[in-house]
Amino acid sequence: MSAVASETKTRQLPYVVAITEGVREVLKEQANAFVAGEDVAGAGSVYGYYRGLLDEFGADRIYDTPISEKGIIGLGVGAAAAGLRPVLDIMFMDFIGECMDEIANQMAKMRFMFGGSATLPITVLTMAGAGANLAAQHSQSLEAWLAHLPGLKVVMPATPYDAKGLIIAAARDDNPVFVVLNKMSLAMMGDVPEGPYEVPIGKANVVRTGKNYTIVTLGRMLGQALDAAKQLAELGIDAEVIDARSVQPFDTEAVIKSVEKTHRAMVVHEAVRFGGFGAEIAAQIQEHAFDYLDAPVARVGAPFSPVPFSPALEKVYVPNAERIVVVAREQLGI
Amino acid sequence: MARIHKTVTGDGFLAKQPTNKTLLDIHRRMVRIRHFEERAGKLMEDGKIPGALHLYVGQEAVAAGVMVHLTAEDQITSTHRGHGHLIAKGGDFDRMYAELFGRSTGYCKGKGGSMHISNMDLGMLGANGIVGGGPPIAMGAAFANKFRKSKHVAVAFFGDGASNEGSFHEAANMASLYKLPAIFVCENNGYGEYTAQANHQAVVDVADRAAGYGMPGVIVDGMDAVAVYEAAGEAIARARKGQGPTLLECKTYRFYDHVGVRGMGLNYRTDDEVKKWMKRDPIKLFEARLAEQKVLSKKQAEAVHAEVLAEIEAAVAFAEQSPMPDVASLLDDVYSTAG
Amino acid sequence: MVQAIGIVANPASGKDVRRLVARASVFDNQEKCAIVRRVIVGASGAGATRFVYAPDTHHIVANAFAEFDTTAEEVDAPRTGSALDTTEAAIALRRTGCAVVITLGGDGTNRAFVKGWGDAPLLPISTGTNNVFPRLVEATVAGAAAGVIALGTVGLGECATRAKIIRVAIDGEADDLALIDAVLTRERFVGAKALLEADALVLALLTRADPAAVGMTSIGGLIKPTAASSREGLLVELGTGGRALRAPIAPGLYRTVAVTGARRIAPGQPVEVRGPGVLAFDGERERVLKNGQRAWLTLATDGPWVVDVPTTMQLAACRGAFLEGATDAD
Ligand SMILES: Cc1ncc(C[n+]2csc(CCOP(=O)(O)OP(=O)(O)O)c2C)c(N)n1
């Protein structure tokens, strides 16, 4: 974890408030930063994480937009190209479909296409995650879509601490950065220091150290993996749990270092397993640590179907600690 | 449910006055929507319906006034606020509540829930979680109707908020370009979520946008079922005749919050405003007129309500007793296995 | 002293179901705003400096003024989005003592206005559908005409005439009025308002029967033309067994109606009608009559003053109103 000045106070805060604090710090330190998105100003977002910012910073810094996602991203790309530092909000990650051209063909490529002359310091906050019975179009985790686009950065904070720190880092970065939040984490409590601090983009976090098993997680799956690690410990498996925190750039080094020690690895994410970002991680491991591996890399992700509505189906759809344990036992033959 | 296929007589697209039978049909559709929604809201508050629920209460005249012109072969696309559209299109309460409860007997086998409630057999091509998702699909369905040389039409319901999505504009342009039998029904309830219309678009009348796509734009009082019936009748008749799409804007209001009944408790609408609109409750207005015209007495109206309420009781019981979907069904219907 | 010019724009005009049925065109509010701007320019060009206007739900007039330095006073009237707004605005504008009121709308808008200010000095610009009362006139010129009236260069008595109206009394209910036509139809609902069902027409009292216009007035006009300037009106009765007549009952819509009779009606002579049915005024269904409910339609000659723009401008030109450096002595 990045250093925090010793005199700053740390409080227990929910993830949702940590997001607010992150954005607040950004608006405080960057005069050219502004927030734009659907229902972000008056309503403070449907999940409430901008609440209070309109009063605090005024209508010149936080804008309710029409329901026009292509417009929102376009606003950010154009404003950034013209020198501002936009913080954009795409209410649900599923809606990036509405603006994928602005993201994939404009935002991601502009700098490269124009020979490095354009700088796009854009932060996009968006809400992913299943488990709230919101069905197929409000529950997806689509980080793989974004991670596949050279020019973008993508981070997935799993804790309140990381949420605040990654938002600040994203806004200080001169590249477009997507901060993929998770709606099921909003109430999660955790230590959050006062004032500004950065969680570096591209640095994984070894949350639990272990000797003989590596679990790499994306986003909210950190919690599930830590629970699983406890159960695995009873089976004599001492799992090291690494929160990737950033999928683009991805901290291959941290993962390889762990696998060289543990010799067995699993990747866990909420997104559909097939073609998910876990496939890239598994490929990285076999490319860089093939000789260290004692077992094929296991992957845990959602089944190959859209997110179902029915609680009975969604319950089995979203990866959890039990599933991680089952897959680990299959992989390890125990 | 009886569906009246409109015939057009005389010059122009002139629709005849609604018959008593049609009026009663419209009334029943509105009452069905109202009680279904009221009950759904309660069930949600009681924790029996999971997920998000966008209630249609207040807007019933629009769904009923439009849908009474359609047959099951005519298609509609709906929105996140879609229960009313499906009910007016002939949706069955058993299967609708079952879907809201996430049961295997639901219209979508529990996979869609409130936001995706649909039934292709009834020509209801989906409630939609994506704002603005409907208009392009309706345009495509209208294309199919024209392709097959049928007289069927496709109606896209969408909100004032949705009229800011590019999808609406692309669909409107294409429908007009290809002269498709499509009707774009904008249910302007003054808000997109918690943002008032004045804060999300520079025009007050979405109908003004029709001119830009070379189609007629019409405004009607969306709280007046007869007004909606008449205007929709004209637009639909026009589409059936092959004269292309229409943008029909219905000025209406949702009585409850954006999501659920009381919602998030944000003060984005004044009590005065809500009260003012509630005074124009489309069902009460309509019942008063029907009584005045001796089409439906107060007592007869009460009987309709009672019948619908009894049907709802049975449907809720059906839904509650229905099984949850089998876990093995999770991977079903991702692909068609035929052909 | 330079008097004020009143402006009222109806955001709802030009948008009803007749876009479909009658192939009428949409009158969008951006165009209405542009018209108000041209009025302001025209009026200012004539030397007018004072404006009062009615609020509207779409802020048409306020937005128009926002582009200019010219100040304008908004009168206190509601913004409910109904015809009531225009009627209340008329009452408020009357209190300001403005010299002339420019209305943007169709027959319905002017009717609503006259309900609030019976002898208003009107300069109506057509932005509606059934436009018998208001004229198609270039807004810049209309503004100029209003300007010379506000300046007192041209007097109302010289350039305006009083329109006929129809006063409507309804048994047990509030009175109403019509500017061009009051019609009884056997339809049952006000519905989408536009009067379209030809077979249901029963009777029409017309303040003028104009063969060169559209709407109910054309039915009388094509049988027994009766000028706006005539003292009399025309009563047309319709129904089965009548003489078949093809008439443009709305813009873009010819229909065959059955006329059983047409006779001139003098002012002050009430015509009694009975429900069930709907009374339509100036092309729009407005009031439902219950079974047996009676209503009386009476022609009157003391309606609003209506400015004739060409006459006004001719007088202004004769008086050199637009010659630079002109003084009163010229
Ligand atoms: C593409 C997309 N953007 C945003 C949302 C979130 N959202 C759901 S409903 C809604 C408001 C829609 O407003 P409107 O179209 O006026 O329909 P209403 O809710 O008033 O019926 C929004 C912004 C969404 N579901 N889909």
Ligand SMILES: [Mg+2]
């Ligand atoms: Mg809306």
